[in-house]
Amino acid sequence: MGRVRTTVWAVALGTVVAGVPVAAYAGESAPRPLPAYRPADGAVPVEGKPSSADAPLVEAGKTYEDTIGPGPRFYRLVLAGDGSDAYVSAVVRPPAGAKVSGSDGIEVELITTAGKSCDNSTGRATFGYDAVPLAAAGVRRGTEDEACAASGVYYAKVTRTSAKDSDQSPWPLELKVQREPGRGAGAPTAAPSGRPTEAPSLPGTEAVGRAGGTGFNDARALGAGVWRDELRPGQTRWYRVPLDWGQRLGLGAELSAASVTKKYSSASGGLAVTLYNPYRAAVSGKEVSYDGVQAGVTLEKTPPVDYVNRFSSDRETQPVGVAGWYYIAVTMGGKVADFTEDAVPVPLTLRLEVAGTPAKGPAYKEDPAAGGFGVGADDRAAAKEGLTAPEAAEAAGTRSVMRVVASAGFGGGTLLLAVLGGWVLLGRRGRGATSA
CATH class of the missing domain: 2.60.120.380 (Jelly Rolls)
Structure with missing residues (x-):
């Protein structure tokens, strides 16, 4: 779908203490290798x-x-x-x-x-x-x-x-x-009359730590709010946001000050943001230069998710034709390493607006969830808890086991429920960070 500039795929993989990322590279003279893209489980x-x-x-x-x-x-x-x-x-x-x-x-x-x-x-x-x-x-x-x-x-x-x-x-x-799946009789086939263009109303609340993933398969779930992460030169961080029918997404990304080694320098494409839809087609993107002091990118708010958008000739409307997980890739350009300490991660702030009340979708002949489309209760829970897809699958499995145990009776299942609860608690410690 035309030219998509995605400039940087890396982020410092720090730990999160009290919701704020902490650099994992303090005191190191050489940077660790950037984490590789995680392939899909069972590919x-x-x-x-x-x-x-x-x-x-x-x-x-x-x-x-x-x-x-x-x-x-x-x-x-x-x-x-x-x-x-x-x-x-x-x-x-x-x-x-x-x-x-x-x-x-x-x-x-x-x-x-x-x-x-x-x-x-x-x-x-x-x-x-x-x-x-x-x-x-x-x-x-x-x-x-x-x-x-x-x-x-x-x-x-x-x-x-x-x-x-x-x-x-x-x-x-x-x-x-x-x-x-195919749609029932009466499904719309006409393109929307126009694309609503609007700057997002980005929140200014305190940031909460959420470390992004390495790609589509381990992207960190986010909802509306302000989120904090870290990036290193040449790194891209991935996030995902559930967008239901009728909803719109506005987003902004900011790089704060780096540890500069050479003043009055900058990197073209030093900060880049790309938004992808549920079937991995690019929706929109933007890149700006970064001078080691401050840089920011704001994407225009998407049109409301609507089935008829797929018939539009507008390149940023047509991909917003299905509900589901939308993916955000944030990159810091590799050239930033020419004038900053590569081993020291740079604070990244994401501001997300999710506007609109979820609306009723088209009448599908089958459940679209099997194809990876639509937004369900589990998706909303994953966004609230900040889970990656593998973490969400693990949590769903744990809930399923706990339901089976609970149905077997309170007396015989109390001990096992306590053990499973401990597993869940341990698994959630440090969830805000992705290990390098």
């Missing part, structure tokens, strides 16, 4: 092919791990003609410091066996100043796109673009296939 190995003739099968509801060099890779999909939509996202992960240009990036396109591209199916993203994880998503509309509505075989064509003097080595690639 299936796959090997895309340069020709559709040998393309491996990928299925909805699964995440895959591959590698990709410059050029195209093909994957095969078997889609039903039931009006459902299909989304294939690709996250490419270059090594830290890899040479990239502004024309390098990733593209995902869904095509028929006749080689026709599905309407408005292609998603694109290109690098900014740094080699950081980059995501793009391709779409198949199962109702509105007549050429791609029929059941049968389709191909996801994932292309890595690379200039001749850029890094040519194979990079890790994460593919995720998601299915959004």
